[in-house]
Amino acid sequence: MNAPAPPPAPRPAKPLFPEEPAERHTLSVTVDNEAGVLGRIVGLFSARGYNIESLTVADVSPDHAVSRITIVTTGPRRVIDQIHAQLERLVPVHSVTDLTEAGPHVERELALVKVAGTGEKRVEALRLADIFRARPVDTTTSSFIFEVSGSTSKVDQFIALMREVGLVEVARTGVAAMARGKDPA
Amino acid sequence: MSGRDLTGAEILLEALSDLGVEVIFGYPGGAVLPIYDALHKQRRIRHVLVRHEQGAVHAAEGYARASGKPGVVLVTSGPGATNAVTGITDALMDSIPVVVITGQVATHLIGTDAFQECDTVGITRHCSKHNYLVKETARLAEVVHEAFHIATTGRPGPVVIDLPKDVQVARARYQRPGTIMHRSYRPRIKGDLAAISAAAEMLASAERPILYTGGGIINSGPMASQKLRELAGLTGAPVTSTLMGLGAFPASSPQWLGMLGMHGTYEANMAMNQCDLMVCLGARFDDRVTGRLDGFSPRSAKIHVDIDPSSFNKTVRVDLAIEGDVGHVLDDLVKVWKSRGLRPSVSEEWWNRIRGWRAVRCLAYEQKGPEIEPQHAIARLREAVAHLDPIITTEVGQHQMWAAQHFPFEKPNRWLTSGGLGTMGYGLPAAIGAQVAFPNKLVIDIAGEASILMNIQEMSTAVQYRLPVKVFVLNNEYMGMVRQWQDLTYEGRHAESYTAALPDFVTLAEAFGWKGIRIDTEDQLDAGIAEMLAHPGPVFVDCRVKKHANCFPMIPSGAAHSEMILSQADVSGELDASAEALV
Numbered sequence: 043m044n045a046p047a048p049p050p051a052p053r054p055a056k057p058l059f060p061e062e063p064a065e066r067h068t069l070s071v072t073v074d075n076e077a078g079v080l081g082r083i084v085g086l087f088s089a090r091g092y093n094i095e096s097l098t099v100a101d102v103s104p105d106h107a108v109s110r111i112t113i114v115t116t117g118p119r120r121v122i123d124q125i126h127a128q129l130e131r132l133v134p135v136h137s138v139t140d141l142t143e144a145g146p147h148v149e150r151e152l153a154l155v156k157v158a159g160t161g162e163k164r165v166e167a168l169r170l171a172d173i174f175r176a177r178p179v180d181t182t183t184s185s186f187i188f189e190v191s192g193s194t195s196k197v198d199q200f201i202a203l204m205r206e207v208g209l210v211e212v213a214r215t216g217v218a219a220m221a222r223g224k225d226p227a
Numbered sequence: 228m229s230g231r232d233l234t235g236a237e238i239l240l241e242a243l244s245d246l247g248v249e250v251i252f253g254y255p256g257g258a259v260l261p262i263y264d265a266l267h268k269q270r271r272i273r274h275v276l277v278r279h280e281q282g283a284v285h286a287a288e289g290y291a292r293a294s295g296k297p298g299v300v301l302v303t304s305g306p307g308a309t310n311a312v313t314g315i316t317d318a319l320m321d322s323i324p325v326v327v328i329t330g331q332v333a334t335h336l337i338g339t340d341a342f343q344e345c346d347t348v349g350i351t352r353h354c355s356k357h358n359y360l361v362k363e364t365a366r367l368a369e370v371v372h373e374a375f376h377i378a379t380t381g382r383p384g385p386v387v388i389d390l391p392k393d394v395q396v397a398r399a400r401y402q403r404p405g406t407i408m409h410r411s412y413r414p415r416i417k418g419d420l421a422a423i424s425a426a427a428e429m430l431a432s433a434e435r436p437i438l439y440t441g442g443g444i445i446n447s448g449p450m451a452s453q454k455l456r457e458l459a460g461l462t463g464a465p466v467t468s469t470l471m472g473l474g475a476f477p478a479s480s481p482q483w484l485g486m487l488g489m490h491g492t493y494e495a496n497m498a499m500n501q502c503d504l505m506v507c508l509g510a511r512f513d514d515r516v517t518g519r520l521d522g523f524s525p526r527s528a529k530i531h532v533d534i535d536p537s538s539f540n541k542t543v544r545v546d547l548a549i550e551g552d553v554g555h556v557l558d559d560l561v562k563v564w565k566s567r568g569l570r571p572s573v574s575e576e577w578w579n580r581i582r583g584w585r586a587v588r589c590l591a592y593e594q595k596g597p598e599i600e601p602q603h604a605i606a607r608l609r610e611a612v613a614h615l616d617p618i619i620t621t622e623v624g625q626h627q628m629w630a631a632q633h634f635p636f637e638k639p640n641r642w643l644t645s646g647g648l649g650t651m652g653y654g655l656p657a658a659i660g661a662q663v664a665f666p667n668k669l670v671i672d673i674a675g676e677a678s679i680l681m682n683i684q685e686m687s688t689a690v691q692y693r694l695p696v697k698v699f700v701l702n703n704e705y706m707g708m709v710r711q712w713q714d715l716t717y718e719g720r721h722a723e724s725y726t727a728a729l730p731d732f733v734t735l736a737e738a739f740g741w742k743g744i745r746i747d748t749e750d751q752l753d754a755g756i757a758e759m760l761a762h763p764g765p766v767f768v769d770c771r772v773k774k775h776a777n778c779f780p781m782i783p784s785g786a787a788h789s790e791m792i793l794s795q796a797d798v799s800g801e802l803d804a805s806a807e808a809l810v
């Protein structure tokens with residue numbers, strides 16, 4: 043065998059912590075409800091190349107002073123820890139809780155799902171909606187808007203089924219989440 | 228509880244003065260005229276008029292780094308604010324406390340693309356530690372006090388206050404706020420004692436320890452440098468530092484290994500590579516320091532002390548992380564060491580290895596003939612001025628690295644250089660800021676001929692305020708550092724790195740009202756330096772040096788500490804594709 047030696051392979055660009063698989067984490071962040079705070083958070087994710095799967099925000103205190111932001115993100119453990127630390131570094135951030143890390147918690151999202159069709163398809167859509175406890179919130183003779191809520195995977199599944207019976211469009215809220223039990227996160 | 232009825236502009240100055248601000252670096256414009264008018268009517272705060280807003284921020288940084296006090300900047304809206312962005316980013320990367328006040332169009336015009344409107348809070352959101360758009364005069368005092376609190380505590384950094392013109396004009400009561408207890412921002416000062424005790428035990432049992440120190444020690448204040456010396460004395464560990472931390476530990480100490488990292492010494496990098504315990508004190512495992520991560524000190528245990536917990540495990544995994552102000556942590560570490568009666572176990576063999584690496588004399592150079600070696604110029608400069616305890620600033624490039632290597636420091640706050648952002652044009656305005664803080668000290672900007680042109684206009688500022696700064700240019704007629712990388716990575720194809728069409732710097736200096744000196748050959752070097760020092764005003768020295776010298780040692784991007792290039796003779800053509808992609 044005297045085939046020419048293959049050229050040396052270029053050194054591959056290595057990820058920083060190659061051994062770690064990506065994980066999905068839900069972070070609950072309370073912030074001062076001030077102008078620009080969402081921009082700071084979203085900008086942090088884009089500037090440092092972190093993923094956002096979903097992000098929800100609304101003020102949650104009677105005086106509108108504090109908002110809760112729920113972020114679903116994916117990444118290797120180190121990156122999740124970095125995201126946590128970087129969020130805590132922002133001046134208007136009160137607290138960051140990694141709900142996935144902290145223990146049992148509830149995650150819900152809501153979707154509005156528009157389906158159009160007549161005859162057999164229309165009956166099937168209604169039947170499936172019933173199984174998923176999705177409520178029709180708007181009805182015409184040729185369409186429905188269903189409201190469905192539950193875990194992300196349940197909503198995903200419902201939407202996938204609706205594709206087969208005339209899905210037109212979807213609006214989703216993203217995840218709202220909270221730790222189980224009597225204590226705040 | 229009355230307070231006084233003042234305009235927003237007056238409230239700003241009142242608050243600044245209550246915060247101990249003595250000087251503002253600024254540049255006027257339409258959106259800050261009320262503040263300039265208020266400045267004109269008072270005598271407590273001095274204003275230094277720069278010639279470009281980038282210069283204002285670098286001057287404020289220089290002031291802050293030399294004095295330990297926050298620097299303050301005042302610029303107008305739109306172009307004033309955007310010109311300041313490089314300086315703000317520089318201060319963020321190097322953790323320098325500055326407060327930047329930008330004018331803004333009146334609140335009712337915001338969002339209308341008004342004349343000289345720009346989204347300053349949007350633009351500076353991610354290059355400042357924090358920023359504010361103040362919409363009510365009544366909130367202004369509180370914001371200014373809070374801004375200083377945030378800029379100067381925790382990991383310091385730049386804070387921007389965007390101030391619409393109508394808010395500057397409207398009236399409100401000013402009352403000095405009490406101590407700031409921020410709702411969410413609470414940096415941790417003291418480190419966890421259990422962790423500190425564990426660190427002390429680890430240090431006491433290490434045979435091959437090293438203290439890896441950074442700019443955090445300088446930021447923490449003189450006490451941190453003092454405690455570092457004590458800890459080094461107690462533990463007998465060798466000490467190295469990042470570019471930012473130079474001066475925190477005296478270079479004359481036998482325990483000093485020199486700077487580490489890309490252009491650090493052979494002994495510092497080898498010791499980092501082979502230590503059994505690394506104690507990182509106020510540094511952040513920057514890529515210029517670590518080189519290739521999987522080759523970075525593979526067998527050591529690592530302790531990391533930092534005030535910013537987001538620095539922990541960001542790129543390098545550490546075994547023990549201690550969150551807190553490094554000065555306080557060092558103080559506790561020393562106390563624990565003493566109270567437990569710990570004894571070092573540093574092995575003689577470790578110091579023997581270090582002696583072996585030192586014997587390589589990685590910084591050696593040979594000055595022969597009339598052409599000046601850049602290292603020699605710095606060494607002669609240092610020889611002539613060391614007894615004057617000068618403040619040195621730099622621009623960015625080879626001259627910066629040679630200065631770091633060949634101008635050793637004994638004390639903190641004497642070395643001001645743009646590390647994280649690597650901003651050409653930093654050195655002259657930073658020197659001006661340092662000179663404003665210390666009018667009687669010798670302040671020298673060690674510069675490159677390309678960098679100095681980036682903020683050359685600040686020569687006027689020096690003249691106006693009679694600031695006797697010295698600029699010492701190592702003129703190699705090249706963007707030397709760019710050329711060096713082209714030599715190493717692109718087979719010497721020097722694309723656009725020759726600084727052609729250079730001005731006659733002596734004439735240029737004289738046109739600004741400076742003294743200009745040109746040094747062409749080695750025999751003129753000492754006399755030229757002496758002439759520079761003898762002149763009481765600002766001096767520009769155009770020191771012609773060897774054109775093709777490269778700065779070694781060097782760890783190429785993407786290489787490990789143990790793969791250091793010691794001299795031009797070790798350079799081997801082109802890098803592979805993945806290394807080429809690194810900066």
Ligand SMILES: Cc1ncc(C[n+]2csc(CCOP(=O)(O)OP(=O)(O)O)c2C)c(N)n1
Nearest residue numbers: 624625626651675676677678705706707708
């Ligand atoms: C604002 C800015 N632009 C570009 C660079 C990239 N850069 C780094 S060093 C350098 C050359 C500097 O040349 P000079 O000031 O003559 O210094 P020398 O390396 O020759 O000592 C350049 C262009 C930079 N660091 N900053």
Ligand SMILES: [Mg+2]
Nearest residue numbers: 675676705707
């Ligand atoms: Mg040059």
